[in-house]
Amino acid sequence: MIFDSHMHVGDFPLFDVSLHREGLEQTLHENGIEGAVVFHPDNAYVRQVVASVRGVYGLVWANPRLPNYLEETLRFLDDPLFLGVKLHPLLDAYHPNDPAVHPLIEALIERDLPVLIHSGHPIFTLPWSIEELIVNFPTAKVILGHMGHGNIIYINAAIDIAARHPNVYLETSGMPMHTKIAEAVRRVGPDRVLYGSDAPFHHPQVEILKVRLSGLLPELVERVLGANGRALFQVPKNDERSTGTRPTREEKYLEDDRIRYQNR
Numbered sequence: 001m002i003f004d005s006h007m008h009v010g011d012f013p014l015f016d017v018s019l020h021r022e023g024l025e026q027t028l029h030e031n032g033i034e035g036a037v038v039f040h041p042d043n044a045y046v047r048q049v050v051a052s053v054r055g056v057y058g059l060v061w062a063n064p065r066l067p068n069y070l071e072e073t074l075r076f077l078d079d080p081l082f083l084g085v086k087l088h089p090l091l092d093a094y095h096p097n098d099p100a101v102h103p104l105i106e107a108l109i110e111r112d113l114p115v116l117i118h119s120g121h122p123i124f125t126l127p128w129s130i131e132e133l134i135v136n137f138p139t140a141k142v143i144l145g146h147m148g149h150g151n152i153i154y155i156n157a158a159i160d161i162a163a164r165h166p167n168v169y170l171e172t173s174g175m176p177m178h179t180k181i182a183e184a185v186r187r188v189g190p191d192r193v194l195y196g197s198d199a200p201f202h203h204p205q206v207e208i209l210k211v212r213l214s215g216l217l218p219e220l221v222e223r224v225l226g227a228n229g230r231a232l233f234q235v236p237k238n239d240e241r242s243t244g245t246r247p248t249r250e251e252k253y254l255e256d257d258r259i260r261y262q263n264r
């Protein structure tokens with residue numbers, strides 16, 4: 001029961017990759033992924049995608065440099081298909097501890113929802129910069145996306161920070177060292193390391209294999225690959241996507257899917 005805590009949908013011209021609804025379904029199916037959170041700066045597009053793919057939820061992409069960002073973010077969070085927030089201080093160019101971020105974190109604490117923050121690149125997403133935000137909000141659930149990414153100094157720092165702060169989680173996508181996944185679990189405990197693929201930038205098979213080869217015992221591998229993400233994002237047990245306000249065609253599709261699922 002794999003749950004992917006880091007996926008993207010949409011077009012990414014900067015990287016020359018894209019992943020749309022059909023591609024997403026295919027990616028999930030081909031890689032044995034049963035649930036995921038996905039995101040893109042266009043939150044309305046994400047809502048459209050997640051409304052029709054069972055098991056998939058959104059994170060609201062919040063950019064504190066945009067006017068009315070907080071109202072916008074909270075409006076999307078009112079939709080139960082969104083399970084938290086994604087921040088990308090590098091792409092959107094702000095310090096993670098910018099005062100503009102604080103009211104958002106307060107709202108997330110109030111709603112008991114996590115925030116996934118891209119980590120691992122200067123100048124805005126070094127783990128220590130994110131820690132400045134973390135020390136201000138010791139009860140916020142903060143996920144260090146990529147757990148420091150490609151640089152050993154940043155990877156070690158991400159693990160150190162999670163070890164220092166019990167409200168910090170580590171997400172594994174794009175981080176090259178399989179052994180660091182086992183080390184992270186050893187140092188921060190069995191519940192706070194989450195598998196993510198960063199698809200379509202990285203292939204889920206590569207990212208899943210990294211967890212499987214990390215040296216963790218099978219039970220811990222399963223926790224990292226699925227249970228931890230599902231618990232942190234509080235993924236609903238009953239997917240209610242067969243009712244609601246979607247177009248009839250989608251509702252029919254979901255109804256067929258639900259019947260197939262029940263008959264398995």
Ligand SMILES: [Zn+2]
Pocket residue numbers: 006008198
């Ligand atoms: Zn990503």
